Amino acid sequence: MTLSPRRAGFSLLEAVVCMFGLGVAMAAGILLLSTTLKANRLSDQGMTLVRSRSELADQFRADVARARATPQQRDSFQRGPDCLILARDDRSAVVYQFRDGKLTRHDLGPNNATRRDYPIGGDHSTIRFEEGPLVRLKIEDRPPTGLPRSLEIAAALGGDRR
Amino acid sequence: MISRHSTRRPGITTMELVIAFGLLALGALFATQLGLDVLQERLRATERLVAIETVDNALEAARALPWAELTPEWAAKQKLPPDVASQLRDARFQVQVAPEADKPGLKRVTVLLPWKHADGTEARAVSLTTLLADRQRGGDQ
Numbered sequence: 001m002t003l004s005p006r007r008a009g010f011s012l013l014e015a016v017v018c019m020f021g022l023g024v025a026m027a028a029g030i031l032l033l034s035t036t037l038k039a040n041r042l043s044d045q046g047m048t049l050v051r052s053r054s055e056l057a058d059q060f061r062a063d064v065a066r067a068r069a070t071p072q073q074r075d076s077f078q079r080g081p082d083c084l085i086l087a088r089d090d091r092s093a094v095v096y097q098f099r100d101g102k103l104t105r106h107d108l109g110p111n112n113a114t115r116r117d118y119p120i121g122g123d124h125s126t127i128r129f130e131e132g133p134l135v136r137l138k139i140e141d142r143p144p145t146g147l148p149r150s151l152e153i154a155a156a157l158g159g160d161r162r
Numbered sequence: 163m164i165s166r167h168s169t170r171r172p173g174i175t176t177m178e179l180v181i182a183f184g185l186l187a188l189g190a191l192f193a194t195q196l197g198l199d200v201l202q203e204r205l206r207a208t209e210r211l212v213a214i215e216t217v218d219n220a221l222e223a224a225r226a227l228p229w230a231e232l233t234p235e236w237a238a239k240q241k242l243p244p245d246v247a248s249q250l251r252d253a254r255f256q257v258q259v260a261p262e263a264d265k266p267g268l269k270r271v272t273v274l275l276p277w278k279h280a281d282g283t284e285a286r287a288v289s290l291t292t293l294l295a296d297r298q299r300g301g302d303q
Contacts, residue, residue, distance in 0.1 A: 028186050035193040039200040046204035050211050057215055061222070133226045134219075150245045151212055154219035156226035160297075 049121050053139070056118045057153045059105065063094045064135045065159030075108065084129040084137070096137065098127040133157070206279060209250060213275050213288040216246050220257055220273045221292050229296045232269055234259050242275075250277035267296045 010018070067086035072078070074085045074093050082098040095106040103118045120127060124143050130136040134154045142148045220240060224232060242255040254276055262268040271294060276287035 025182075025186065028190065032189050032193045035197055039193075039197040042197075043200045043204065046200075046207060050207045053211060054214075057218070061218070134223060149208065149212075149249055151215055152219060152243065152245075153215055154222050156222045160225065 049119070052119050053121075053151060056103070056120075056137075060096070060137050060153050061155040063096075063105075064155035064157055067094070068158060070131050070135065070157065077106070081128045081130075084131070084135065086135075096129065098129075101125075103127055202280075206285070209277070209279070209285065210288070212246060212249050213253075213277060213285075214290075216243065216255075217273045217275050217288045217290045220255075221271060221290055224257075224259070224271045224292070225294060229294075229298070232259055232271070232294060237271075250275075251280065253277035262293070269294050269296075 063086050066088055068089050069087045070079065071085050071087050071093075074087065074095060077083055077085055077095045077097065079085050084096040086094045086096075088094070090110070092110055093108045095108060097104050097106065101123055103120050105116045105118065107114045107116075120139060121141055125139060125141045128138050128140075130138065133156070135157050136155075137153045139151045139153075140148065141150065223240075224236075227236065237257040237259040240255065240257040242250075242253055247253060254274075256272075256274040258270075258272045258274075260270050260272075262270055270291060272289065272291045274287060274289045277285050279285050
């Protein structure tokens with residue numbers, strides 16, 4: 001056996017290249033991980049939005065079916081494109097109000113009142129109400145990028161009381 | 163222990179480099195595909211919600227009609243709303259009103275909405291049916 005007089009090792013250039021390669025590999029790994037997490041977050045947001053809108057549609061149709069009229073005013077609420085008042089037979093009422101980018105359902109009972117906010121999708125979504133034989137709630141999404149989309153939920157006032 | 167050093171310097175072969183970069187490229191491809199799949203699924207879920215609500219709206223429109231006006235002629239006039247037509251590719255909106263054979267006080271309203279996804283594949287069609295009764299004549303008697 002023979003020994004080299006100098007121990008073999010890495011030159012400074014090799015070490016720099018090696019560290020650069022490791023850096024590139026780590027950056028690629030982090031990018032992959034963040035892309036996967038972002039995809040997961042997008043998926044969650046999308047499914048939550050679809051679920052909440054579906055729930056809103058069910059609730060809206062049930063409220064309109066139970067209502068007998070859409071009065072002009074109830075307490076401090078005034079009927080309009082962004083406010084719908086649904087009066088029931090028992091003098092209670094449900095009010096849907098779109099204000100400051102939020103949709104709120106107010107349940108005004110004879111003795112108490114409750115409210116619930118519905119997430120509708122963000123700053124680029126608007127809601128308006130239309131009345132006629134069918135009461136309509138229309139959600140319009142106008143994202144800064146991509147195509148505008150809309151969702152209309154219609155319900156027969158009074159339901160089956162034709 | 164004393165070992166004999168090789169005359170060749172240790173390092174990375176071209177094959178090892180190619181394999182390493184190949185693995186990285188595979189990972190990047192996987193992440194990109196995952197992202198695209200998620201966006202596609204999100205779009206499809208939104209399309210399906212629009213389709214379900216459109217079909218449900220048609221049933222509500224039928225429900226709001228006076229009994230005498232709930233006819234096959236009314237059904238034939240029903241059209242897909244323009245904003246829905248722009249969101250669902252090749253959508254074919256079909257509304258049918260038919261009296262129930264053995265119950266003259268009942269009418270069956272069926273709404274069918276097939277459409278295609280953005281990639282051209284056929285989406286699972288939405289179809290809802292309701293039975294509406296002439297309550298002034300005693301409902302389903």
